[in-house]
Structures are given as structure tokens and as C-alpha cells.
Amino acid sequence: MRTPLRPLTRRGLLTGTLGSAALLAAGGSVAGCGTKAATQTEAGCVSEDLSGTEKKLAFSNWPQYMDVDEKDESKRPTLDAFVAKSGIQVTYTEDVNDNNEFFGKVQNQLAGCQATGRDIMVLTDWMAARMIRLGWIQKLDRSKLPNVDANLLPSLRNRSFDTENQLAIPWQSGLAGLAYNGKVTKEIRTVDELLTRPDLKGKVTALSEMRDTIGLLLQSNGHDPANFTSAQFDDALNKLKKAVDSGQIRRFTGNDYAPDLAKGDIAACIGWSGDVIQLGFEDENIAFVVPESGVMLWSDNMLVPNKATHKGNAEELINYYYEPAVAAQLAAYVNYICPVKGAQTEMEKIDPELAENPLIFPDEAMLSKSRVFMALDEKQEREYEAKFQQVIGA
Amino acid sequence: MSALAHVPTGSGQPATPPAARSGRYRFLPYLLLLPGAAWLFLFFALPLVQLAAASLYDPSGSLATGYALTWAFGNYPDALQAYWPQFTRSFLYAGMALVLALLMGYPLAYAIAQKAGRWKNLLLVCVVAPMFTSFLVRTLAWKTILSDNGWIVGLLRDVHLLGPDGRLLATPVAVVLGLTYNFLPFLVLPLYASLERLDYRLLEAASDLYASPLRAFRKVTLPLSMPGLVAGTLLFFIPASGDYINAELLGTPKEYMIGNVIDSAFLVRLDYPQGAALSFLLMAAILAVVFGYLRKAGTDEVL
Secondary structure (H helix, E strand, O other): OOOOOOOOOHHHHHHHHHHHHHHHHHHHHHHOOOOOOOOOOOOOOOOOOOOOOOOEEEEEOOOOOOOOOOOOOOOOHHHHHHHHHHOOEEEEEOOOOOHHHHHHHHHHHHHOOOOOOOOEEEEEHHHHHHHHHOOOEOOOOHHHOHHHHHHEOHHHOOEOOEOOOOOOEEEEEEEEEEEEEOOOOOOOOOHHHHHHOHHHOOOEEEEOOHHHHHHHHHHHOOOOOOOOOHHHHHHHHHHHHHHHHOOOEEEEEOOOHHHHHHHOOOOEEEEEHHHHHHHHHHOOOEEEEOOOOOEEEEEEEEEOEOOOOOHHHHHHHHHHHOOHHHHHHHHHHHOOEOOEOOHHHHHHHHOHHHHOOOOOOOOHHHHHHEEOOOOOOHHHHHHHHHHHHHHHOO | OOHHHHOOOOOOOOOOOHHHHOHHHOOHHHHHHHHHHHHHHHHHHHHHHHHHHHOOEOOOOEOOOEOOEOOOOOHHHHHHHHHHHHHHHHHHHHHHHHHHHHHHHHHHHHHHHHHOHHHHHHHHHHHHHHHHOOHHHHHHHHHHHOOOOOHHHHHHHHOOOOOOOOOOOOOHHHHHHHHHHHHHHHHHHHHHHHHHOOOHHHHHHHHHOOOOHHHHHHHHHHHHOHHHHHHHHHHHHHHHHHOOHHHHHHOOHHHOOHHHHHHHHHHOOOOHHHHHHHHHHHHHHHHHHHHHHHHHHOOOOOO
């Protein structure tokens, strides 16, 4: 009972050909001949600053990265105080959920030197480095940031992607190190233990964030993540590949390792200090470990993109958050590493226990072990990322 | 499909009313088509052509310097060579999930359509209800269900189906189960629609003519449910083979499907030409599978 395919009529053929041609032509004109260069220069993409007349500021940040009032979740004490003090109306949006995703969101505007509607956006080191490399970020006026000059932690100064501290100012920092669940396994001290100990087989996860995972492995090989060669990268990657092939590493994760670690589905992992502290508050068996060989220090940075029209207001806000008292109030809520010197003393007034926590206020010993991953150029970034993705399976 | 021949289906070509041919209503059908066509053009056809162009960009281009359209057809074999295991895996997992879903879905659809009586609507709601929660949440729930310390794994260990250290999470089993669960309604609903129209008297007639129940099923029920079966399997298989959430959440890198690779090509590795080439290869592969399938199982009601 199958009906034969309709015979092709001349009319059908004509319509089809015409239609396809029209579609191709339309698409071809949209696609043009490839894409234009995304790189912008300071001279080529000039931004106006209307801060003098417009007391406004649009601030894009990650969720749960700003203190809220315990009784009224719609109130944000430090931010509200800034608004009251400066008279600048801040539109605060929690629309950064993932660096790569956010990049996709603003990529077309910034590549074409158009406004994104944001005056400050908070992005992680490597993404900040990429945007700086592409010339998408405005230079800040250091004379308007005296608090930053005075209080920024020394280990976060002069980073390779912002040697003058005028493009990316840390909002919060954190560590990538090891974590384990003491209910399921005994203490773990080194990266090598994580990758080879037989009792952990299939119960280990690592971060799909290349810089954190590879950075820790580089350190475990005695190399410096802030300055390494291509061969050293391959060494670290091979070490990782062995652990993947042997089935030691169960999978690669973003933040989603946290519930698995809490349940004990995974026994140990490479994870972020902020998450692990939170878990530790709920279950004292869960601990964060700074491996002997060293730990990765990352930051989420405040960036002012091209064509943002309120750079002056942004500088005022950045400077405000580098007042130790304000920084302490914020740190007491978010529990990441506070990049502001002097906040520890202020924290003693709020919560002495948190002031003692080395994962919020790292001591000298810990800071000396921590490294920031080096800035990569686009070619390196693509090559390393492709090799890493091969190993982690995509 | 011989049974179909004796049943008036009502899908015969009605004569076009002459009024529509002339006068001021002549362009009405085209006007009615306009919103849908514009939508398709803007959000399907244009992006598709742009994606096709991107798949032919010079692979040595970069974001910083821009990509040149050099008709680099080499992107296709390169992409296929690098990622053919993920390709085969996608179709393998989707196929296994489809078999599982058929084994569960066909009896389910049959029971709801023919045997449920007054419970019919309630059962239908039960099939659809999980769709009210987000896809992501449902998949995350499976992480809890299959957890190493959950009772399912515990039970399987106790009966020695799993070794003492065995697990379900982060294995192909979990990914296939996740796919099966998540896309099951897409299979059940069209099947139900077909089976619901099944005239029970035809089965009675078959048994009057000494057909065994099995033979009656093969000769009457199955052919009559073909349109639903074909539509259902397609609705199941196409999204399942392109899915990446299940492999991401329930699997490991060793279970990654082609969707995961495309995701990482576009968002993480920023290799737009490769990502675009892979997307097109996936589309082509699915189209080939679908056309092959329709020719074999062919029913005019789907196309």
C-alpha cells in the first residue's frame, strides 16, 4: 500500500531550485565572507564617560556573590550603603553563570565595538585575560582607586594579563585544591595520591576547568603554572590521561562535584575552596586540602567593557569595595578569599572564627604556595584547550 | 498495511472548494503562512546557512583576526576523523534507549489506549506530568536514584548483579537509562494516539477467523499502529542522539556523545569551523537514518 514518491514535475523542480538559491543568497549575504577580526584597539573603539551627569551603574555578577540581609533577601547591605553614600543608582544583575556562556552573550557586541549595557562585569582570570587580549576592556584611572593601591593583596598584583593593575580588579578570589570526604576515605595529602591511590579508584573527580586541574598537576610535577613550557604541559596532561585511562578519575565537573562529595558518591576530588568550606559547615568530615606541591589561586575580576558609559561610577564602586570594613562584611557572607588587606582585622569584629579561617584570609605560608595560571595567547589557548578536552573526552 | 485498505481513513483528497480559487480570498492561505514562514526563515533557515558558512571557514582563523570563508571542505573529514567514536556512540546509545523505550512504551500505550477504561486520562497525565519539571531537574533526580549509596545500587550489589565496588552512576547504563526515561513520553504519546483509534472489532474478527492472539497482533494491531510507531520512534531517536545533558550528568568522558563535543567546540575550545562541521554531520547522519527508516517502514501519514 506504499504510495510511490510523487514524480518530480518541472514546476516543482523550478520552485525548489529557486527557493534553495534564494536561501543560499540570503544566507551568503548575512554570512558575508567569514567574520571580521574581533580585536579592538584603544584608538579604534573609544568609550564615552557620562558619569558626571548620569548617576547610574549597571553591575553584572555571579549568583550568591553579594551579601544579602538575613531577614530581607531583597536587601544587599554593602551595596545599599554604597548607593546611599554615593547617590549612584546601581542596577545589580546576577546574570553571569558560566564564563564561556557569558562570553557568548557579549561576544558579538564587544567584537563590533558596541555597548553591552553593562558597566561592570565580573569574570574569572582566564576569561578576563582573553577579553583584555582582544582589547575589549577599558583602562581604569588608578588615581581614582587609592584603596585598591593600598589594600590589594600582593599576590594578586601585577598578574601577567594585567601588569599595571588597571584593567582587572579582583572581586573575590579562591583556591583550587583537593577535597575529600572523611566518612568515605582517609586523609589525602598530595595530587599523586588522588591520581593513583587504589582505594579511590572510580571515586575521584577533577575540574573540567583546564587551568585549575592542569595547574595543580603542573605543580605536582615541580613545574610553575605561572610560567611553563609546552613540553611541561604535555607531561601534566599525560599524567592526567593515565589517571583517566585507568579509571581512577570518574568524571570532570564544574560546581556539580559538591553534592556528589557530600553524598559520598565521590570520595575525593579537585575542587574549589569556597564550595568546600560551605560543605564543611554542614558536614565536618568534608575538608579542603592544600597539596604540598602547591595550590592554584584564581580570582573573579571586575572589568569595565568598551562602550560602558559609566567608568567613573564604576571606579567609585571598585574603590568602595576595597575599604577593609566593607570587604569584611562581604567576605563574611560569600566565604571566598578576600583580596583586601586589612579586612581580616575588620572581620574580627564581625566573626572572629571566620577571621581565623585560612581559606578566607590565607596566611603567608599558604599564599607562598599559591600560583596564578599564566595568561595564554589565542593559539596556545586553543591548542591546550583542545588537547585537554581530548583527554577529558570532548 | 493490508488491513488499512479496508478501513476508510478519511484522509482522501477532498476537492478544493471553488470559492477559494478566485476572488479576494485567493491570497489568504499565503497570508496565513506568513508568520510561520517568517519565523522559520529568521530562526531556522538563516542560522542554518550561517552555520553552513561557518563550517567552511578557514580552520586556521581565530577570533582575534577573524575567520575567512575559504570553502574549507576539509573541515568535515577532519572533524569526522577526530570524533567518529562519539558519533557511533551517540547512535548506539540512542538505539539502545529506543529498544528499551519500545519494550516499555508499546505495552504502556496499548494498555492506556485499550484497557485503561476510566483511568485513561489519569494515566495519560501520569505520562505527561514529569514534563512539567525541567529536563535538567529530572536528569539530576536520576543522580540521586542511581547514587552509589542509594538503595537500587545496594540491592543490585546484594544480589551480586554488581560487584561490591560496582556502580551505576557514571557508566553507560546510567546514560542509556537517562535517555530512555527522558524521551519516553515522545514515544508513548503518538503510539497512544494510533492505538486509541484501533477498532476492537477488527481484533474480534481476526480471532473469529482463527488468528492466534500473536498473529492478530502481528497482522492487525501492529500494522494499524504503524503511523504512531514511526512518528514515536523518530520523535524519540532524533533528540536522543543529539542529547548531551544525560552524558554530561550521568556519564563520564568515556560516555560523551556528539552533543558534548559540539558544545565544547563552540563554547570552550572556540573552534567554530569544527563545531559547525560536526553539527552538519550530525544533521546529515540523522536525515540519512530517518529517510532510510521511512523508506523501509514507510507510511504516508508521517511525511
